[in-house]
Amino acid sequence: xxxxxxxxxxxxxxxxxxxxxxxxxxxxxxxxxxxTLTAIFDLTLDSFLVxxxxxxxxxxxxxxxxxxxxxxxxxxxxxxxxxxxxxAPERKAALMKRAQVxxxxxxxxxxxxxxxxxxxxxxxxxxxxxxxxKSHQAKRFKSLIKVRPKVKRIVGLTGTPSSNGLxxxxxxxxxLDMGQRLGRFIGRYRENFFVPDKRNQQIIFSYKPRxxxxxxxxxxxxxxxxxxxxxxxxxLPDLVINEVPVRLSEDEMKSxxxxxxxxxxxxxxxxxxxxNAAALSNKLLQMANGAVxxxxxxxxxxxxxxxxxxxxxxxxxxxxxRTLCLYVNPVTRLSQ
Numbered sequence: 001x002x003x004x005x006x007x008x009x010x011x012x013x014x015x016x017x018x019x020x021x022x023x024x025x026x027x028x029x030x031x032x033x034x035x036t037l038t039a040i041f042d043l044t045l046d047s048f049l050v051x052x053x054x055x056x057x058x059x060x061x062x063x064x065x066x067x068x069x070x071x072x073x074x075x076x077x078x079x080x081x082x083x084x085x086x087x088a089p090e091r092k093a094a095l096m097k098r099a100q101v102x103x104x105x106x107x108x109x110x111x112x113x114x115x116x117x118x119x120x121x122x123x124x125x126x127x128x129x130x131x132x133x134k135s136h137q138a139k140r141f142k143s144l145i146k147v148r149p150k151v152k153r154i155v156g157l158t159g160t161p162s163s164n165g166l167x168x169x170x171x172x173x174x175x176l177d178m179g180q181r182l183g184r185f186i187g188r189y190r191e192n193f194f195v196p197d198k199r200n201q202q203i204i205f206s207y208k209p210r211x212x213x214x215x216x217x218x219x220x221x222x223x224x225x226x227x228x229x230x231x232x233x234x235x236l237p238d239l240v241i242n243e244v245p246v247r248l249s250e251d252e253m254k255s256x257x258x259x260x261x262x263x264x265x266x267x268x269x270x271x272x273x274x275x276n277a278a279a280l281s282n283k284l285l286q287m288a289n290g291a292v293x294x295x296x297x298x299x300x301x302x303x304x305x306x307x308x309x310x311x312x313x314x315x316x317x318x319x320x321x322r323t324l325c326l327y328v329n330p331v332t333r334l335s336q
Contacts, residue, residue, distance in 0.1 A: 009030075009035050017042060022155045033065055041075070052100065082099040167207065170182050193209060267302060
């Protein structure tokens with residue numbers, strides 16, 4: 001497929017090329033993977049500034065997203081990758097293959113650095129979902145920080161860099177710039193930008209930012225970071241809500257009415273009861289959804305109305321998609 005990048009994608013790719021340290025904080029759907037891969041192609045096969053790239057990602061993303069993106073785009077042809085997942089022997093064999101890009105899941109970072117016996121000779125590191133390294137006490141962080149000085153280039157990708165607050169940023173930027181901007185030690189970072197919040201005498205449970213801390217932190221990291229929101233760059237159609245009514249049979253409605261009136265009913269010989277109004281509300285919701293817990297805690301099946309409606313929606317969507325494919329390309333087979 002031909003890659004026609006948006007202006008923001010061109011900007012982000014150029015940013016990675018010009019900055020050896022880059023934090024790319026983009027919302028989901030803005031194309032973090034293809035932006036980074038385009039830069040990797042240039043660095044490895046065009047300018048030859050990079051020899052080996054290690055991509056660290058969540059398991060599903062490592063197995064599916066990155067290989068699929070490399071195979072999908074025409075301009076990435078020639079970029080060789082090796083997927084290091086599976087058993088230890090399989091991972092080791094994959095890491096010994098000849099390629100420009102090596103992809104591994106984040107759970108195996110400690111194995112790669114401390115247990116694989118292979119040299120860490122990657123000169124570029126890409127961390128997909130940088131926020132998964134927000135804990136400075138995690139093994140994956142401690143292992144990666146040991147080899148970070150060996151890496152000439154690093155890219156951190158995420159859409160949620162500080163999902164639990166500004167404290168998350170320290171470990172992420174400790175990996176990115178080795179402590180140049182937010183400090184080398186978490187204690188000093190806390191002292192500079194936070195004050196104790198919830199505490200019990202000398203025991204501190206949480207911290208809150210000092211006044212102006214957020215702006216100060218953002219200013220410190222701004223030279224190696226770009227952040228983009230989907231609403232600013234993606235033009236999506238207005239939301240259309242399609243309500244699909246699901247109607248129960250007369251017997252099923254009768255059971256609901258009896259339960260609502262008497263707080264007790266029988267379904268398929270099993271007694272269903274509610275001790276108060278809150279329990280009644282839960283029971284009615286369960287019955288409407290198709291199954292309910294009896295008084296013994298066992299599941300009593302009632303109907304599949306919602307699943308049948310969902311099946312109809314999926315079937316209609318598939319037929320619509322196939323019709324569109326036939327309209328665009330008349331030789332497309334329906335079996336595809």
